[in-house]
Amino acid sequence: MSTPSPIPVIFVGEGGLDGGQLTARQRGWAEANGFSGQRGKLLALPGEGDGLAGYLFGIGAAEGRPAFVAGLAATALPAAEYRLEGELGDPTLAAIAFRLGAYRFDRYREAKPVPTLVLPEGADAGEVDRHVTAATLARDLVNTPSSDLGPDNLHKEVERFASERGMNFKAIVGDDLLAENFPMIHAVGRASAQAPRLLDLTWGDESHPKVTLVGKGVTFDTGGLDIKTAAGMLMMKKDMGGGANILGLAHAIVSAKLPVRLRVLLPVVENAISGNAFRPGDVLHSRRGITVEIGNTDAEGRLILADALALADEESPDLIVDMATLTGAARVALGPELPPLYSTDNALAAEITAAGLAVEDPFWPMPLWSPYDGQLSSKIADMNNTGAGGYAGSVIAALFLRRFVGKAKAWVHLDILAWAPEARPGRPVGATDQGIRALFSVIRQRFGA
Template sequence: MSNSIPVICVEHDGLAAAGITPDQRAWADANGFTGQRGRLLPMPDAQAGLSAYLFGLGAATDRPMLVTGLAGVALPAGEYRLEGAYGDPILAALGFRLGAYRFERYCAAKPAPTLIPPEGADAAEIDRLVEAAVLARNLINTPANDLGPDAFEAFIRDFAAARDMAITVTAGDDLLSANFPLIHAVGRAAAEPPRLVDLSWGDPSHPKVTLVGKGVTFDTGGLDIKGAAGMLLMKKDMGGAANVLGLTHAIVSAGLKLRLRVLIPIVENAISASSFRPGDVLTSRKGLTVEIGNTDAEGRLILADALTLADEESPEILFDMATLTGAARVALGPELPPLYSADDGLVQVLMAAGLASDDPLWHMPLWLPYDAMINSKIADVNNAGAGGFAGSVTAALFLQRFVSKAGAWVHLDIFGWAPEARAARSHGGTDQGIRAVYTVLKQRYPHS
């Protein structure tokens, strides 16, 4: 503690309450520091060395919850401690450490600032939430040449072994004999075969919670090929799986009293002679037939088979996360993922948990009249439908057809990407939904 550098958090116009000396106050005044959001002011000591930093929190009405991330990203390497009006110690530490995140796999690494946990904070909880977010970010930021289906499976195998999780993998043509025809159809054109990864952890007698994550390691759009701009970020199309793995880490690390199952269908939506085609009719694991209206609506196909498997076990809660639709971004932008569920009580606690942890979600309707938009004249359902309206809603309605036995089902149509850096979120792959869902699960199934 004695060698750590204080970061004194000051609210806008809050210098009088900052507990600094008259000389330090005079220095702040001379430099025009009033607690402006994100501003850092080094404070000299009597020997003209560095004694501390003042950090501006800004006004309460104009303050990101994880505003301390602006300190984490701006400070040089060193060991720091938070002082002053930083508020909730876990959120303050979480913001600082997530702000200090850098993805440096392909460039020279620069030492990042470190933080001593604030007094009264649960250091283990801070660690697991940071680790969960960093795991998701690192996976999403990794390009497809280093994270194709084979490499992703290898990563998950190591992940499972480190956490004493059981794992089975069904791959290639074995998907057909095991009755996962949609996963096989979407991924069969790629050089690396499609697969379904099935993880489990916890006491089988505990309540069953299942997570499903979309794992498209790259999406060309298939034969309905994307344009160059649309394809540029498609390394992030496994963002649902990445966030599910981050959430899994938090759950296992906390030892929540539940029986966890994690299903991740992994494919590359590539183009070759064996690609599935617009107009094809495919039979799903559930037995429903699906007319292919667009091969670029592939994520809901692989999720359909995985959700069917998950639902067969009648879990108490079934969550899925997926970078599913551009329509979700049009409706709510990149920072606010749509949340779909018929369980209004669960929706409310999830939204409240998201707002309280700077992991916001927004309830969108499973509007049944729109189900007609994905009707097919020759099959049970069309994977894309016609008209182009309400694309996120119709995707959720498509998925809902494959869930009937779960006590509750929640679908998160996440973006998994920060197009611009902001407090505690660097530009690039990002975590979404992890803290909100983890908080609710921790409340329902606390460690015994």
């Protein structure tokens, strides 16, 4: 029995029916059905008898067309094998978009078949697999509820991740955090039944440029004693989204064998409530030696990141990147699709911004506005973990983190959401990847052979 041929999906731009890629019969069918290349519109093409000849897929007008428009096709098409034709743009990016648009999280229900793809001509198969694997890894981790991905299970997942990629792995768990001088990671996570920990992965030649990635790993955030509302807790399984996306980026770097000395630091905790939970008004010591008064226990992510950043900075790396689902203020300022980017290197920030726009992984540069630094002042400690005025919350959080970085040649902080509240091209509703493609592109350009 012969294997069915892949079904063609012909990409057509707005008003592009006369572009020469369609037969007269196909053009007539499209016009009769009101199809003119409208963005996201799918039209089945009749074949011989009752057969299907393929589909027309509208990609819209050239101006404002998202690079990931192919993801809309995967969302709309029934399960089968397809090949892409017509106005694809970058074939590699189109293939990535299509495969990510077909993403489903089926761990807790019967898995249904999804559309598959024969790579279009000119697509880089390694690049497609690299980024689809990286994004899928991040999405699967974020989508998994905390009942199955608390600190213990996330630890196991990360250890397996390291083993499969030939990375060295080290974990500092529980009271050993105090012995090895990570007091804020310990304080935030000590109230949970599952111990806090710092996971440390390394890979690559020590003589290569040092790139260190730090990801927030709060597996669930109640808010601590400053407890969140029920609505505020609903999506808090995603509070380890920074760590998940850092792992996705690490996969891409290792997969491409970039000539860097890579280090990945993941402070992993559950911000729970019990008799030994840290309290508003407490003063915590940090690895850097800075004392921090707690203005709010729900500003816990910056505390665990601070200890991890201090460790990263001790090696004076060429680059530190941290990702964290850190502030609601970032979403108020820029919405769910456009995370803010902070950096001590303005040229690097511009590179990441440009790269992100090119690969449908956008960021927007925001200022480390030093005049706001005074809002972190405390009357009894070196600093407070929250701003005094309630304004510029994302900027204030970035300024807090900046105090724990000083030796690195460059530092980048990404305040991501790691969640798509509405479907968009290549990003179904739910957990999503952010930062992987943009940062990989810049790291490869800066440090690649």
